[in-house]
Amino acid sequence: MGPTITAVETVTFEYPADHVTPNPLGTGLQYQPGARTDLTTHAIRIETDAGVTGEYVGGTAPGMAQVRSSAGTLLGRDALERERIWDVLKRTLRKFDGTGIGPIDIALWDLAGKHHGAPVHELLGTYRTRLPAYVSTHAGSEDGGLDTPTAYADFAADVRDRGFPAYKLHTWRGFEEVDIEREIETVRAVAERVGDEMDLMHDPVCEYETYGDALAVGRELDRGGYYWYEDPYRDGSKSQHAHRRLADRLDTPLLLTEQTRWLEPHADAIANDATDFVRADPDLDGGITGAMKIAHVAEGFGLDVEYHLASPASRHCMAATRNTNYYELGLVAPECPTPHSEPPVYDSYTDTLDAAEDGRYPVPDGDGLGVTYDWEYIRDTATASTRVEK
Structure with missing residues (x-):
């Protein structure tokens, strides 16, 4: 019998992000030098009768709503029975998207590592301890920053010179119309500048209006030798039939399932x-x-998995996975070297561009996730909090 869960605390809090602003339609962020935007994220603490606590910062608003609705089911459970808890939560949240499982499960892995005195990747089974990264850009804006094909190519050259082996474009999103010719010009400009020296990826984030638009850009990716083409058009990457047909007509591999x-x-x-x-x-x-x-x-089908965005949890997963290629260092931009998803709550952990060595990031080697959170900051900037206890 492991430690028994006695309390679950959740906090929603705000933090400032420099050089980003909501895009015109409010569907996401875009890079805007000089701007400042307040972002919201979440934190969870799972306490036990043994005094060991699991912690995690991250998640989404819908996911945190699911955490709060499910927290009572955790009380009295063995905190080391992650697989059983995962199964119970999957059944509990079956009518929803299940994003509430993530913060709970990650906090339980953190707790398990602290209980056993080992980093999470060691509990999973370590495969590597240095992670090659691709720089994943913010979306561009119309006024300054990443606002032209040349600007994207210049940033690609900059991160190449820093030693990064790969680069992914998020181009313009959240506008009433998509300029497909500009999209084609941008992926071409980047390929011409650095394509012989870096692996290149392109992610329109489901922005292209039609299959035809996705096909046109994909053919330019073929000419540029791109490594993958991610979430091309506005079906939200839901139609398996459509993407199978698209893949049949392109040489560039597709990357789906983020949505x-x-x-x-x-x-x-x-x-x-x-x-x-x-x-x-x-x-x-x-x-x-x-x-x-x-x-x-994915491994069973002979395919590679690529973990989404930079975080302590993603680092541990990649460290314990053979069939994966790159750590997603994003989202960043020329004057925005720290990912927008990194609130100022860590002691020494960071995913900033300058933290890489030859384009690679180390895996935390402390117990659990190997990070320490500033709970004073989290609680001082809280906009909502809950606590359930046994």
Whole structure:
């Protein structure tokens, strides 16, 4: 019998992000030098009768609502029975997207590492301890920053010179119309500047209006030798049939499933040839447990899994996965070297561009996730909090 869960605390808090602002339609952020935007994120603490606590900062608003609605079911459970808890939460949240499982599961892995005196990647089974990264850009704006094809190519050259082996474009999003010619010019400009020296990826984030637009840009990616083409158009990457047809007409491999929730739809996308690379996200896909399940399904089909965005949880997952290629260092931009998703609550951990050595990041080697959070900052900037206890 392991430690018994006695309390679950959640906090929603705000933090400032420099050089980003909401895009015109409010569908996401864009890079805007000189701007400052207040962002919201979440924190969870799981306490036990043994005094060991699991902690995690991250998640989404819908996911945290699910955490709060499910927290009572954790009380009295063995905190080391992660697989059983994962199964109970999956059944509990079956009518929802299940994103509430992620923060709970990650906090339980942190707790387990502290209980056993080991980092999470060691509990999973370490494969590597240095992670090659691709620089993943913020979306561009119309006024300054990443506002031209040349600006994207210049930033690519800059991060190449810093030693990064790969670069992914997020171009313009959140506008009423998409300028497909500018998209084509941008992926061409980047390929001409650094394509012989870096792996290149392109992610329109489901912005292209039509299959035809996605096909036109994809053909330019073929000419530029891009490594993958991610979430091209506005079906929200939901149609396996459409993406299988798109893949049949392109040489550039597709990467889908970032917009896919639950394990089984990931497996279906793989089995139906809808994607070439598989995306998994510890935050959104059932925590470290769920993300590793997706990684192993992909491995069974001979495919690679790529973990979404930079975080301690993603580092540990990648460290314990053979069939993966790059750590996503993002989202960043020329004057925005720290990912927008990194609040100022860590002691020494950071995903800033300058923290890389030859384009690679180390895996935390402390117990659990190997990070320490500033709970005073979290509580001082809180906009909502809950606590349930036994």
